[in-house]
Amino acid sequence: MPAYKRILLKLSGEALMGDDAYGINRAVIMRMVQEVREITDLGVEVAVVIGGGNIFRGVAGGAVGMDRATADYMGMLATVMNSLALADAMRVEGVTARVMSAIAIEQVVESYVRPKALQYLEEGKVVIFAAGTGNPFFTTDTAAALRGAEIGAQVVLKATKVDGVYTADPKKDPSATRYASVSFDEAIAKNLQVLDATAFALCRDQKLPIKVFSIFKPGALKRVVLGEDEGTLVHV
Ligand code: UDP
Numbered sequence: 001m002p003a004y005k006r007i008l009l010k011l012s013g014e015a016l017m018g019d020d021a022y023g024i025n026r027a028v029i030m031r032m033v034q035e036v037r038e039i040t041d042l043g044v045e046v047a048v049v050i051g052g053g054n055i056f057r058g059v060a061g062g063a064v065g066m067d068r069a070t071a072d073y074m075g076m077l078a079t080v081m082n083s084l085a086l087a088d089a090m091r092v093e094g095v096t097a098r099v100m101s102a103i104a105i106e107q108v109v110e111s112y113v114r115p116k117a118l119q120y121l122e123e124g125k126v127v128i129f130a131a132g133t134g135n136p137f138f139t140t141d142t143a144a145a146l147r148g149a150e151i152g153a154q155v156v157l158k159a160t161k162v163d164g165v166y167t168a169d170p171k172k173d174p175s176a177t178r179y180a181s182v183s184f185d186e187a188i189a190k191n192l193q194v195l196d197a198t199a200f201a202l203c204r205d206q207k208l209p210i211k212v213f214s215i216f217k218p219g220a221l222k223r224v225v226l227g228e229d230e231g232t233l234v235h236v
Contacts, residue, residue, distance in 0.1 A: 003227030006045040006121060008148035009036070009157045010141060013051035013082055015215055022054055024085045032215055033089045036126065038222045040095055045121040047151055048128045049144040050086055052078030058136075072136030076103060079140060083130035084109070090126060097126040102134030102143070114150055121151060141199035149206045156208060157224060158195060159215035164232035165192050181233040194234050203234075210234040 011032065018025035040046055055078035056071075057063070063071035083099045090097040098120050100112040109130060110116070120127045132143040141158070148156045165187075168176040179192075184204040187194055194200055194210055203210055213224050213231030223230040 002039070002042045002044050002225050004044060004154045004225055006151065006153050007039075007047070007155055007157055007225065008144055008151065008153040009046060009048045009159065009221075010144035011048060011050045011086075011159050011215065012140075013053040013055060013078065015054075015159060015161070016050075016082060016085070017054045024054065024082065026089075029085060029089045030093070033086070033093045033095065035215060035218075035221045036090070037093055037095050038219070039225045040124070040126060042222070042225065043124075044225055045124070046126045047117070047121060047147060047153065048083075048086065048126060049132075049140050049147055050079055050082045050128065050130070051140040052076065052082055052132075054078075055081055069136040072138075073103075076131040076134070076136075079132055080105065080109065080130045083128045087128055095126055096124070097128055099128045099130050102129070102131040105131075117147075117151060127151075138198065139196050141195040142202065145195065145199040145202040145206075145208065149202065149208055153208070156195075156203060156210045157221070158210055158212045159221075160212055161214065161216065163214040163217055163220065163230070165194060165212050165234075179232045180229060181235055183235055187234055194232075204236075207236045209236070 016024045018028035052075050056074050058072045058075045087097040087099050099109040101109045104111045117127050129147045132140045164178040166176040170176040
């Protein structure tokens with residue numbers, strides 16, 4: 001029995017690159033879709049927010065010297081490309097997905113309309129939220145928290161490269177251990193990096209738990225959804 005009926009899955013754009021320097025690695029995206037398929041097969045309603053860092057990241061990197069808001073709009077458009085690639089990979093795997101964009105690009109994807117998104121989820125379709133929050137100065141982590149709260153998701157699943165939140169950086173400190181669970185207050189007191197500050201505050205206010213796990217660990221997403229000991233749960 002799944003532990004959740006409806007989840008919001010946050011995938012970073014960088015997770016789509018695999019070992020490539022940028023862009024979308026087809027093998028990696030197909031593997032991710034297979035992981036998602038395992039949980040849609042369980043009857044879990046799945047919404048996805050995908051980042052854009054593999055294509056374009058606001059102020060950091062390529063956008064040095066650019067007007068921040070302009071760079072951020074470019075970043076949001078990058079998330080639309082990733083969303084289209086993800087939806088197409090889902091189509092190939094036989095998973096029905098709908099992309100909804102926070103920025104109107106009507107010839108390409110439909111715009112986000114909350115009741116429509118809720119309807120798709122109830123119909124068992126995967127909803128991919130593109131263009132972040134639609135606003136510059138935010139991130140796709142914040143879009144994940146926002147949409148997660150809007151659709152009444154029971155948890156935000158933050159897919160990362162590591163399999164949870166650790167006491168220290170496990171790459172630098174071999175004695176670091178993973179937290180199985182941690183409260184929002186403890187995460188703040190210990191300065192643990194879970195989501196960016198805006199996203200974290202929104203989840204905390206809305207009492208929306210966050211689970212940090214690795215999308216690269218085969219079967220981890222399914223174990224998370226089944227409520228097994230996997231990743232780190234940040235709870236109220
Ligand atoms: N972005 C934005 N508003 C949002 C979401 C994203 O301006 O609501 C822009 C921002 O420039 C960000 C880029 O889109 O750097 C890509 O998103 P993010 O960095 O969250 O992607 P990820 O790190 O998950 O790949």
